[in-house]
Amino acid sequence: MKIEIINIGDELLIGQVVNTNASWMAEQFNLAGFEVVQITAISDTYSHIFEALDLAKIRADAVVVTGGLGPTNDDVTKEALCKYFDTTLVFNEEVHVQVEALFKLRGFKVTEINRKQAELPANCIPLKNIHGTAAGMWFEQDDRIIVSIPGVPFEMKTLVSDEIIPRLLKKSNPGIILNKTILTQGIGESALAEIIQNWEESLPSHFKLAYLPQPGIVRLRLTTKGSDRPKLQNELDEQTRALQRLIPKLIFGYGEDTIEQIVVETLLQKQKTISVAESCTGGYISHLITSISGSSGCFMGSIVAYDNRIKEKMIGVSKETLIKYGAVSEEVVIEMASGVQSRFNTDYAIAVSGIAGPDGGTEDKPVGTTWIAITTPDKKVIAKKYLFGEHRGRNIRKAALTALNMIRKEL
């Protein structure tokens, strides 16, 4: 089945917003076995919406439209669709009840504008939007499917995953496509490609490998396509195991795993606790850990010791060590890890001190220099020095992921 994605919104055409919705949707549709033939960003105008729909229906079997469903005047998608299908808006009681419930839960009053959100084109099947007030709308006409959903990313994502893809799969059988995403940390894309070159070249011809680099992480997506599911699954598992044997230390997880999630789950399972002393990462490691629900069962807390006086007073790093070795040093990061471990009385602890940049680098310690220490229940301390890049945001992310991966390896 061929799919076209249409993203409606002037904000895309003036470049105010990067179209991350399109890439996320394209990835999900491809993973489900569909082909995305075009991604089209257009303006919030009736004529442009009509033209884009007409043309998309020639190229694709299904057209998924995002955006322009808000309650305000600049959002015209719903009215445009009514006109396109020559139908009228009808008040939908079920959607209205759901919008009311959502508003009550948030403590807001339902306004007249919100009541309008429950009016939908007569010919559509409403798709339940559990996160927002604009329902998805599913239309079928001339052997084509047209779906309209909000552009708010997490509303869009739930509607695509829970409603659109399952419904599309019922309409068409795209053949069997199996994917395995293998997650690596601690190596760059080109270095990884060299190490696994022989394995990659020996892959059967119906396999495809894609490198998907992100700051601090390289994802490998292995895709196989065919008609015999058990055989494909077997081959995929075998190739994954072969890769696992080749780079056991670099792989930290699969699919949608995150390092922070694996760390939290393992700690909970082992009934162990953790604390963090952060300098250059500035709270980001704690944020990653606490973004995982249930983390309160293992994460006691942390100290963000940005100023050296806080390193002394709140974590107990000695003034002498700070003066003698500097804040970005093996000695300081070890005292930070041991200090937070004993003060917070946790089984494990992480400490990071580095130069995130763009300022603060020296010849000896250029921007990106980062010391990370971890401690274990038997008070073992492991400290390592890393040299990340020049980009502040990426240095923070790389340092945090590297630190969490150090703990993961010890767990």
Next chain:
Amino acid sequence: MKIEIINIGDELLIGQVVNTNASWMAEQFNLAGFEVVQITAISDTYSHIFEALDLAKIRADAVVVTGGLGPTNDDVTKEALCKYFDTTLVFNEEVHVQVEALFKLRGFKVTEINRKQAELPANCIPLKNIHGTAAGMWFEQDDRIIVSIPGVPFEMKTLVSDEIIPRLLKKSNPGIILNKTILTQGIGESALAEIIQNWEESLPSHFKLAYLPQPGIVRLRLTTKGSDRPKLQNELDEQTRALQRLIPKLIFGYGEDTIEQIVVETLLQKQKTISVAESCTGGYISHLITSISGSSGCFMGSIVAYDNRIKEKMIGVSKETLIKYGAVSEEVVIEMASGVQSRFNTDYAIAVSGIAGPDGGTEDKPVGTTWIAITTPDKKVIAKKYLFGEHRGRNIRKAALTALNMIRKEL
């Protein structure tokens, strides 16, 4: 002049790459006064390229095409353009000299493949690519301009800024388009729309208003178009001031401002310091502050007190208060703010305690319930209760932005 952007590349259609090129180009063209009518991402195939060009020429005066100009087999744009214009490739000595020079500079050998990079369609004007081996190509036919450039971001950017925009400006005198983005915090899209309804309806007809909601923030983009720049700028400033008078407390900034950046800049300017005590936000407020370079000049550090014992031991919240009122209460959050302010010896402090979810809610304190307190240099404490939503990640973000905005208002 109307422009269409066409991005060629299968990597866009499988969702492997986010189309940041398109948003950057759209912004540049808009700032130059052109209108981007559509952004189209298509596959690396002749037929799709032909179709997209034919359709774009109907919608736009100029079509700017990126991608598919690499030396490898999957890049077909140049050959497709030859066929489209019914012409042939001609070796271009000037481009070849430039490619050779670039390779020598990088210490690479010029290969046969790279020699091919100097072959260009006979009817094009080459645009010099100082950063790479694929020249830009400028075509004119049927009163339309078609430009093809590489998709490598920094090569694309230089070609757009130094070659394409100056040449387009020579061809047409675009009207003036001015934008102002107004940033609001603390109110939802619909509630905001109701408050500013009269102002919005009284906008002159050459003005356009767009609502751009993000978790915790609603951005308003005001656009005006015409020919008299000073007059337009005047009107835009006037309308912005009228809005500022209408919702002074809701506006925290303009354009690319972020709350954390404004807070850090104001603190630095006033030579004041800040510390944070975080429970449900789990380090995210500290992360936002420390994502701003230079924040070490005002941010001393923070305590992430996830466990109640840490609230007691490290911030000095009394056991009695915790037992009597619970961790998510006005009393506790006030003690947290005062505690971290005095222990970290800072001018300002922020404290947040809430139920981020998805678990931990009760009838009295449902998921999303959040207490925020801030303290000022004169030890004034302001505490407020908020009810955010059900989504953990969004609750964390909303609480953090709301807390930072409370401090911003006091600064």
